Amino acid sequence: MTIPLSRPGTAERTGAGDTGAEDTGAGDTGAGDTGAGDRDATALLAALRRALPDGALSTGSDATGPYATDRSGSHPGGVPLAVVHATRTEHVQTALRHAHALRVPVVPRGAGTGLSGGASAGTGSVVLDLSRMNRILELRPEEQIAVVEPGVITAELDRAAGEFGLRYAPDPASAAISTVGGNIATNAGGLRCAKYGVTRDAVLGLDAVLADGTLIRTGRRTVKGVTGYDLTGLLTGSEGTLGVITAATVRLRPVPAETVTVAAYFATFAEGAEAVSALTAARVEPAMAELLDGPVLGAVDDAQGTDLRSRGGAVLLLQCDGRGAAAEADAAVRQLGGRAASVEVTGDPAEADRLLAARRLALPSLERLGRPLIEDIAVPRSQLAAAVRAIDAAADRHGVRIFTFAHAADGNLHPILVLDPSLPAVPDAAWQAAGDIFAAALRLGGTLTGEHGVGTLKRRWLGDELGPDQHALQRRLKTAFDPHGILNPGKAL
Template sequence: MPLPQAGPPAAQYTSASARQVTEYTGTSARLLSALRRELPEGALSTGPEATAPYAADRSGSRPDGTPLVVVHATRAEHVQTALRHAHALRVPVVPRGAGTGLSGAANAGAGSVVVDLSRMNRILQLNPEEQTAVVEPGVITAELDRAAGEFGLRYAPDPASAAISTVGGNIATNAGGLRCAKYGVTRDAVLGLDAVLADGTLVRTGRRTVKGVTGYDLTALLTGSEGTLGVITGATVRLRPVPESTVTVAAYFDSFSAGAEAVSALTAARLEPSMAELLDGPVLAAVDEAQGTDLRARGGALLLLQCDGRSAAAEAALAVQLLGEHAESVETTADPVEADRLLTARRLALPSLERLGRVLIEDIAVPRTQLAAAVREITAIAERHDVRIFTFAHAADGNLHPILVLAPDLSGVPEAAWRAAGDIFTAALRLGGTLTGEHGVGTLKRQWLGDELGPEQHALQRRLKAAFDPHGVLNPGKAL
């Protein structure tokens, strides 16, 4: 949730002065001296002008101050060197890919060390026979997908940020996306990781085979740990065949509830669409206002569905038949250009909302059958707190993005928006759901985390963090 200037308690390391500019003293000076001695020329950025661009991610929240130094790693050894010294001197370290996160997990406050992994951006191996790739963490997600495409393969995880986010960042947040209803989230694509631990030790987790059960599953544990357990310096990922064909269906419904029911009907019919995006009426109206379209006149909700694979046409035909019982109108196409036109509403939803004000993107997930109930709750919450909330959903996953739109001239987040966000989280938990389907906890959802985990599991997770990072130098104040 983007929260300029306000938000939950800031990270633990904001006590250091943000004003130190060129004169470094004490710990900072010792750390810089060690890093300058051991890292290559050009690997460090210091001074507030140079480090300020690395202070925040795309959550809209900002930490207090600017980082002490940015380490532009080009090899795992650079990460090890940075962590070894930061660990010895107890200086907080914030790993960073492209900084596109939406939860504040890559925010780096005064006195911290940013480990910038964006220059470790090589695809080291792409093995079409094994359908695997070995990559550095800074590879742009869409680049990997494109490279795999040359062999008729693809990297399945497709967060909306794929064109600008990194594979390493996606792993650190266990990113989702549009295709994960059928193909799973990032975790499902990761076979093994290279990770640097807090003290600079490099470990190699998981495996390079598609199957294996040796030892505890540290690969899964690191995936989604938001840089609090280790810094990912390499990954072996699984690729998948590009589907033979894809058919796109667009269906308009009287209401969001009717659309949600239609999606349930598809699930009940054992269909597994590769995409099922459901947009509510207010989103359609916002797109109309921005783009001059007439979507809202056609229905109170729009479902955009894709079926893929060898039986895409048969599945889509079945889907159209089932949707016909619930929908106002249904269109379908196997033509990519026409499909792109149908998907316009989804692609333009967020930009259209951004024209209306400052957006705060929420990310709850509920059991799939509770989708309509969740939207009813969200509507009631919007009325109760007098805030504007627009919702679209990855409907086959039960993952909703309620988007609060605030007045653009506000500095800080109004108390009503905070209360609405809190009520949305509470509603998600009450419906058997979760605080975050795919964006992560970061700094912004920490205050609600305990409600979901319960005190015992929360305590266990803290012990686990301590087993990895006894001095708490890795991305403190995040995720947990």
């Protein structure tokens, strides 16, 4: 049975929490970031006005200014030349074909909820807004797949699948406001990825428009398929630098028969991290393991009127699911015994939502305190506690405030530096602390970014992880897809 669906969302989604703060720390901006010259800009705008329907093109700083930055607050300077509000694949093809011919940089954008500056767009660039391409085109419960446009909100896809006893497993904390296309562009992770994988594990095929306007279809609708190179996997996580996604075929999974939630409180964040490592060593595999430190709990308390901080210096939120959920939760509680100060267990969905609300509200609560500079390291799970100690040392060394939460079951930590929003640029001490954290992640066998992407904010450290030969190869791949360097220049590489 095929169920065609049309679930339009809100037309404009520019992302919550944009601060507009200037960021001078992005380093070399790469080809194309200088934007269009006056003659090329005039020619492009004339061509787009002729080719696009009424209402699809916005110009002028009042209309384009909100599109200059994303949730990271990173700002390259100035405002975009124009915004193309695409509602069909043909609009994307038209915009890219003309921009390619005139060498004008194009910045693809979904909801603007990115945290690494990947959707920031400055003077002379054209923003390709995909938020109005927000239809669930097809949902096939018997095949457990859906076909969606890039502007579909992640939680809306999950709700639609839920009507058939299915769910979309990728579950970023921003699911209520982020788009599937943006999640694919950054290969987003989320709360359930320890058991169900990251976004790439749910993407079977893509429709993508290349820099010159060519539409390609990658992947398949089957679970298996190894014909040719894996262009679906390559485009997933490419941050809009290789092509613009206009549709995705994604895998759905059955809703678990049972879910049990565990909340364990610890005296310190490091002790919570050590407990997670013990769970991993004991072969306990929760679907979710979220760890929040004391300062994050305090920020949530202040914003939401809760009293989490009074219960301990950190909380570990576990969910076990499936037919063996209760037995696995019992095994987890046994491992936590003697480590945690207190443990709560519930099988009630409403109570579970209450416990998990602290995690989902962590970033909005921190945004009330200032501009968050959000880092996104991942380390081997056995090194989680060592990474926590390195983060604490960096904060002490450079005199900066760092709030940390983690997708602990897969070693993905989010150290967040909360900055004064009135500052014109990120302070040197903050960059130095970030550099120390990245160096520690690499030293421990980890990575600069587990799920948010490189964007502009992490480019200066990219070579430290990739090395010169791999970095050069990736630049050659970029050139093969985008010979004139117009697609999201200055991002990812």
